Amino acid sequence: MEQSDISDDLTTILVTEQEIRDKLAELARQIETDYAGKDVLLVGVLKGAVMVMADLARELRIPLSMDWMAVSSYGAGTKSSGVVQIRKDLDADLTGRHVLIVEDIIDSGLTLSWLLENFASRGAASIEVCALLRKPEAAKVHVECKYVGFDIPNDFVVGYGLDFDEKYRNLRDVGVLAPHVYA
Numbered sequence: 402m403e404q405s406d407i408s409d410d411l412t413t414i415l416v417t418e419q420e421i422r423d424k425l426a427e428l429a430r431q432i433e434t435d436y437a438g439k440d441v442l443l444v445g446v447l448k449g450a451v452m453v454m455a456d457l458a459r460e461l462r463i464p465l466s467m468d469w470m471a472v473s474s475y476g477a478g479t480k481s482s483g484v485v486q487i488r489k490d491l492d493a494d495l496t497g498r499h500v501l502i503v504e505d506i507i508d509s510g511l512t513l514s515w516l517l518e519n520f521a522s523r524g525a526a527s528i529e530v531c532a533l534l535r536k537p538e539a540a541k542v543h544v545e546c547k548y549v550g551f552d553i554p555n556d557f558v559v560g561y562g563l564d565f566d567e568k569y570r571n572l573r574d575v576g577v578l579a580p581h582v583y584a
């Protein structure tokens with residue numbers, strides 16, 4: 402039987418594995434400088450941020466802790482439902498912590514703005530955001546993001562943690578999903 406290759410479902414590769422690696426190294430140097438002498442808590446937003454978190458954390462040479470929050474608003478669609486659901490809360494107490502939220506993508510901004518509001522009352526010493534990708538044309542709410550990897554066009558993308566209906570997260574590059582897959 403002929404084996405299908407998931408990369409055949411992409412129309413374009415937007416960001417390659419190598420470009421991601423180089424960008425994360427660049428962001429890591431900035432983060433190391435900004436958090437010198439501080440104990441940072443990286444909060445990865447499951448599930449999309451798994452790859453960014455794993456690679457960014459290993460680029461960083463400062464002391465850090467990692468925690469995870471699972472939220473979901475896309476489900477099996479390509480548009481945000483606008484309703485953010487917590488599937489797993491943090492284990493860590495944020496009181497006095499320097500929190501750096503790690504995200505794969507800021508699209509409408511609804512997930513992050515909801516998360517920032519949710520974290521605001523938890524007593525953190527500081528809260529910043531690092532996102533590998535951002536779609537400026539898709540923003541429905543403004544979210545302050547200190548560390549951004551790449552601004553990309555307003556197309557539905559998959560790979561490097563990003564899914565469509567839970568698939569394609571294991572692609573090494575980020576690419577535009579062919580519309581015939583979800584149309």
Ligand SMILES: O=P(O)(O)OC[C@H]1O[C@H](OP(=O)(O)OP(=O)(O)O)[C@H](O)[C@@H]1O
Pocket residue numbers: 446447448449450472473474475476481504505506507508509510511512513564
């Ligand atoms: O800016 P927004 O429009 O809110 O979109 C961004 C969010 O959407 C995706 O998560 P999703 O809900 O698909 O869950 P997942 O990470 O488990 O795939 C992505 O990982 C971000 O968390």
Ligand code: HPA
Pocket residue numbers: 475506508556557558559563564565
């Ligand atoms: O473009 C996207 N692709 C996959 N998941 C997403 N979640 C928000 N935007 C996207």
Ligand SMILES: [Mg+2]
Pocket residue numbers: 449475476563564565
């Ligand atoms: Mg998703």
